[in-house]
Amino acid sequence: METTDPEKRILKAARTVFERDGFNGARMQHIADEAGISKASLHYYFRSKEKLFDRIFDAYMDKILPLIGTWDDDTDEWRPKVRKFVRDLMGVFRDTSLLFMVQELHRDPKRLQARLDAKRRGPNRFIKYYERLRKDGLVRDTDPRSILITLQSVCGYPTLAAPMLCGSLRMKPAEYTKFLMTYADDAADHLIRSMEK
């Protein structure tokens, strides 16, 4: 089922290696091996490790950014929206390692700012959405910033700190991954409880 297009094969291989080893731990030779080509060919397609990394990073952002649109879509009540957001966000984190993103943002926070400054202006969309709900008396009168942090925390941390949580719960990784399905529903309930009056 492998693509013959070398560029796509390289990008897939790079994602695998970068997510597993992080930018500093990743080796161009390993990416080349994974893609089944020579290191020289790899440099023929992507001039440097940095450029290749940028491509992976950007693809990741393109997966996440559409999710913030959830809060602009007015066709649903807020509870299903929360459930959908949690499900979608955890889905992205299941497919793509959040760790390498957090690592890289720690290494160079400017990388994120460059993208945010271009795309997002004004207050965060969830904050705006929550304040609208609050004005309408639909949710509890509390600081939406704390809700936002909690929202991202309960979705992101479980995959980020999987090895630690496997330890705490005495689960094998496969068992843990399966349990996260159940957890996602519980987490959404938890958030809804935090927001309800």
Add this chain to the structure above:
Amino acid sequence: METTDPEKRILKAARTVFERDGFNGARMQHIADEAGISKASLHYYFRSKEKLFDRIFDAYMDKILPLIGTWDDDTDEWRPKVRKFVRDLMGVFRDTSLLFMVQELHRDPKRLQARLDAKRRGPNRFIKYYERLRKDGLVRDTDPRSILITLQSVCGYPTLAAPMLCGSLRMKPAEYTKFLMTYADDAADHLIRSMEK
């Protein structure tokens, strides 16, 4: 105010550099510079980068492990216990970067298992505690494993993903760090809400 004891100076320098750059990104030369000694001297005290890292790792675990004792101490009602746990855990994460721990556990999950197998047997203490509360009819009848994950998530993620959350909240890092005080109280409230009947 610097210690003259070289070993302590080295450990402090190593913590600074490892937390900032991660194991793969950290350079022995940088640690030596930070400690104000030569690289050769650094190797005189700690034979290898691995050994030095192990010392930092172990010191970190020694800070965290005592916290699980919270759930064995029966002098309080459960609500204050939760508040105390959140405050203490976030305090540790404020002083010591959680990121390098998560990174390293991802690189080599066996490192954690070695410590857990020795120290912890049987079910997690929080799980046991929650089940006792549930039997006594004091808390909601829900899966304690999800509560455990949520508990650790809302404490750990805010510092782990600080750059991302600074972006979402349009805050400067200093402002964000300050806000985490307020957040800690809110997070404890949310947890209590999700445990209450």
Add this chain to the structure above:
DNA sequence: ATGTGGCTTGACCATCTGGTCAAACTACAA
């Protein structure tokens, strides 16, 4: 057959990095 342009690669390079070592320095005992 011959040329052409894109693709591939083994060999190579400069640099970096963890780690070693012999020589030098220091404090203190004999």
Add this chain to the structure above:
DNA sequence: TTGTAGTTTGACCAGATGGTCAAGCCACAT
């Protein structure tokens, strides 16, 4: 003063790593 044990370091090494390049390969047009 001399010896000794612990400490410090500049110089050095071997291996790894990102990146380059000239030469070769291959499909296809002429």
